[in-house]
Amino acid sequence: MDLTIQMRSIDMLLKLFKHDVGALPAYGYRPQKLPLPEAKAPKPLLRCAPEAAGVKSAALQRFFEAVNGEQDSIAAHGAMILRRGKVIAEGAWAPYRLDVPHMLYSMSKSFLGTAIGIAVDEGILSLDEKLVDIFPDLVTPNHAKLIRSMTVRHLLTMSTGSRFNEMGTLLDGNWQKMFLESVPKFEPGTAFDYNSLNTYMLSAVLCRKTGQSVTQYLKPRLFEPLSIERFTWETCPMGIEKGGWGLSLTMEDAAKLGQLYLNRGMWEGKRIFSEAWAEAATKKQIDTPKGEMKHGYGYQIWVSDAEGGFQFNGAFGQYVIVSPKHDALAVIFSGSANLFAQGTLTEHLHTLFSSFADDPLPEDHEAEAALRTYCRSLLFSPSLKGDLASDAAVFARMAAYLDHKEYRFRPNAGGILPQTLQSVHGNFTGGADLLRFERREYGMDVYLYEGDERNRIAVNADGSLRYGRIAVRGEWHKTGSRALWKEEDDGFSLALLVSLTETPNARILYIRVRQSGITVTFDELPELSRVTAMLFELVGISGLDYLKRLLGAAQKENLTAALRDFAAPTAQGVPIRLNE
Numbered sequence: 001m002d003l004t005i006q007m008r009s010i011d012m013l014l015k016l017f018k019h020d021v022g023a024l025p026a027y028g029y030r031p032q033k034l035p036l037p038e039a040k041a042p043k044p045l046l047r048c049a050p051e052a053a054g055v056k057s058a059a060l061q062r063f064f065e066a067v068n069g070e071q072d073s074i075a076a077h078g079a080m081i082l083r084r085g086k087v088i089a090e091g092a093w094a095p096y097r098l099d100v101p102h103m104l105y106s107m108s109k110s111f112l113g114t115a116i117g118i119a120v121d122e123g124i125l126s127l128d129e130k131l132v133d134i135f136p137d138l139v140t141p142n143h144a145k146l147i148r149s150m151t152v153r154h155l156l157t158m159s160t161g162s163r164f165n166e167m168g169t170l171l172d173g174n175w176q177k178m179f180l181e182s183v184p185k186f187e188p189g190t191a192f193d194y195n196s197l198n199t200y201m202l203s204a205v206l207c208r209k210t211g212q213s214v215t216q217y218l219k220p221r222l223f224e225p226l227s228i229e230r231f232t233w234e235t236c237p238m239g240i241e242k243g244g245w246g247l248s249l250t251m252e253d254a255a256k257l258g259q260l261y262l263n264r265g266m267w268e269g270k271r272i273f274s275e276a277w278a279e280a281a282t283k284k285q286i287d288t289p290k291g292e293m294k295h296g297y298g299y300q301i302w303v304s305d306a307e308g309g310f311q312f313n314g315a316f317g318q319y320v321i322v323s324p325k326h327d328a329l330a331v332i333f334s335g336s337a338n339l340f341a342q343g344t345l346t347e348h349l350h351t352l353f354s355s356f357a358d359d360p361l362p363e364d365h366e367a368e369a370a371l372r373t374y375c376r377s378l379l380f381s382p383s384l385k386g387d388l389a390s391d392a393a394v395f396a397r398m399a400a401y402l403d404h405k406e407y408r409f410r411p412n413a414g415g416i417l418p419q420t421l422q423s424v425h426g427n428f429t430g431g432a433d434l435l436r437f438e439r440r441e442y443g444m445d446v447y448l449y450e451g452d453e454r455n456r457i458a459v460n461a462d463g464s465l466r467y468g469r470i471a472v473r474g475e476w477h478k479t480g481s482r483a484l485w486k487e488e489d490d491g492f493s494l495a496l497l498v499s500l501t502e503t504p505n506a507r508i509l510y511i512r513v514r515q516s517g518i519t520v521t522f523d524e525l526p527e528l529s530r531v532t533a534m535l536f537e538l539v540g541i542s543g544l545d546y547l548k549r550l551l552g553a554a555q556k557e558n559l560t561a562a563l564r565d566f567a568a569p570t571a572q573g574v575p576i577r578l579n580e
Contacts, residue, residue: 019413019569021428027173032234032246032425033475036101043227045252045259046086049368053083054357057367060089061374063352067345068093071382073336074345075317075525077102077504080251080331083356085259090251091375095465095480096501101230101248102333103503107314108233108247109199111222111257113156113300115214116202117277118221125209127153131180134205138177147180150188152205155198156299157286161185166196166244170426173237176204192286192297196244199300200236203243214241225267226260228253234425245314245424248502251331258312258320258329261301282310282322316420316504316526326353335504337530379465380480382525384495385510388484390463398485398492398513399444399461402437407518407573409433414522414571416448416455416498417472418505420531427473432571435511435518442466446496448509457496457509459483470498478502490514518573528568 050057060081067076077096081089092098119125131150132139139147147160154160161184164175172178179197186193203214210217215233223231231253234246241247260266261282265273277299284296284303293311295303302311304321312320317334330349415422415429422428434449443461447454455470458481465482477500485494496509508523 019431021422024428025170025426027237029426029428029473030237031474032427033477034232034234035476036230036232036248039229042229045082045255048086048088049363050083050088050371051361051364051368053086053088054360055081055083055088056355056361057089057364057371059352059355061367061371063348064089064091064371064375064378066348068378070344071380073343074332075335075380075382076332077335077380077501078251078331078333080255081328081352082255082259082330083326083328085263085327087252087255089371089375091378092251093378093380095467095499096333096380098251100478100501101232101250101253102318102501103314104247104249104254104318105245105314105316105504106196107254107312107318107320108243108245109196109300110312110320111218111247112199112202112206112214112241112243113281114222114257114260114273115206115218116152116156117273117281117299119206119209119217121274121277125152125205127151127156131155131201131205134208135176135180138180140181143181146183147188150184152202154188155202155205157189158192158194158198158297159189159286160195160198160201161188161191161193162195162197164195164197169197169236175200175236175238192288196242199244200240200242202300203241207240213239214243222272225270225272226253226256228256251333254312254318254320254333255329255331258322258331261310262322262324262327262329282308318504321349323353326356328353328356333504335506335525337526380499382497382506384484384497384508385523386484386486386493386495388486388493388495390484391486392461394487394492395443395461395485397487398494399437399439401492402444402513403439404437406434406436406576408576409435409520409571409573412571413569414520415450415472416470416507417477418500418507418524419522419528419569420524420526421500421503421505425475427475429472432520432522434576435520435573446509446511457481457498459496470500517575520571520573521568522571523568 050060067074067079076093078092078098080087090098120127129152132144132148150160162179162182163185164179164182168178169175179201206214206217232248233241235241260272261278264275264278265271281299281301283298285298286296288294288297293302295305302313304311308324310322317332317336317338319332320329322329409432412431414432417427417429430451432448432450436447438445443459446457446459453471458466458468460466463482463484465480468479468481470477470479480499480501481496483494483496485492491514494511497506499506506525510521510523512519
């Protein structure tokens with residue numbers, strides 16, 4: 001069974017690289033990007049001047065300046081700093097906003113782990129319960145022998161050894177059955193092996209034990225006490241929350257869970273979960289490989305240092321970093337290709353936290369005002385390819401030339417939705433069909449036709465931001481767009497940066513316009529080449545060389561070309577009508 005899953009996963013990856021996605025996922029497409037509920041009157045966290053919490057406003061500004069200076073590596077979308085339970089600094093890099101929920105990816109695990117902790121406190125389940133007893137209808141006698149020792153605790157500590165992983169979820173609609181049929185790599189509990197399907201199974205366990213969905217269970221026990229109102233959690237084909245990913249929250253709501261653990265389970269005088277759970281969840285329960293996060297893993301929470309620090313981590317740079325030593329935490333949302341808070345971001349946070357004083361500092365209204373002004377001025381501005389600018393005179397000539405021009409594309413694999421999101425949501429494109437330009441008072445509209453949908457990207461003549469939204473097969477995404485351009489001897493080049501502001505992802509369209517036609521390269525952030533490497537790791541393939549050997553020498557050239565095309569598919573278009 002496991003060899004079959006492995007080979008099917010590899011076959012699926014090859015289909016992704018070749019853009020042969022008509023039969024993916026195997027159980028058909030179902031929308032995952034659901035509308036957010038309207039917020040009633042959420043109770044915000046308390047705020048205070050940094051100096052009142054023993055922190056210099058100037059030190060906080062230096063932190064934001066340092067992060068802002070690394071837009072191509074840290075790629076921050078938002079940051080929030082808390083000290084002693086109060087927000088002392090916050091900022092979002094436009095077009096991202098503090099009040100818009102953002103995909104958490106694996107940070108979702110810490111919320112699901114908290115749900116398990118609450119259920120344990122209530123006596124609903126035990127960490128030592130065996131999965132064969134919880135799911136007797138899904139386990140055959142033969143499989144029961146193989147996984148008979150697998151418990152809820154093993155799910156919590158990522159130690160089941162299951163081979164059914166994230167990539168396998170596109171292969172079958174019954175994830176619970178596939179998980180329980182997977183022969184473990186090792187005796188459960190003997191080693192750490194990160195796998196988001198462990199957390200999904202915790203979600204399924206909670207549903208079985210309570211008769212409720214995870215969100216139904218958490219709403220009165222966690223979300224309402226913490227005044228978390230605007231959230232969505234993606235579900236599997238059977239309607240169960242994905243658990244290990246799929247939750248969207250604002251930075252402030254993510255910060256609340258970090259503060260709740262700092263409070264050892266107490267919130268405004270009410271106990272949300274036991275102090276015993278807070279202690280157990282945030283300390284090492286199992287050793288982790290010596291690497292980025294070498295201090296161990298708790299209960300769906302990473303231990304980050306030897307001084308009691310811990311983190312909630314999500315792919316592409318979603319972090320809650322908690323330092324009990326400093327009674328502080330930081331929330332970072334970003335579009336990085338890093339899984340963990342590491343490198344210079346860790347250094348910047350260490351420098352900031354180390355500057356904190358034990359006692360309040362003298363008021364410094366001038367520095368505090370400068371900090372607030374700086375945080376309001378932040379702009380997400382990663383490097384774009386080409387010597388591009390926002391020259392108004394060049395734009396006027398370009399807009400006049402392109403006005404009402406349409407270009408029909410040859411078959412291609414480009415689309416408005418970044419390929420990373422296509423894979424996560426199983427929402428694959430059939431390719432772009434047509435591109436149309438229309439001049440406007442504010443600049444120009446670029447219309448991208450894709451199947452039955454037409455999405456508009458508005459471009460300001462001065463290169464500044466415009467807000468909008470796009471639709472892809474029933475999923476609506478909020479966007480913020482800006483553009484740069486240049487004039488060339490034989491035409492124009494235009495780069496459109498389309499940030500999907502509820503996600504870590506952005507689509508970049510590099511458009512070259514010539515008399516003979518148009519070329520569009522569909523690039524994205526985070527860099528797809530690094531995302532691709534993560535996909536290989538998920539199916540147990542460390543590097544492309546292994547896959548090349550597996551396929552044979554004859555496939556090497558084709559594979560390299562397929563990977564290159566996958567990283568940045570290109571669409572060629574020809575003019576079909578001129579209405580000048």
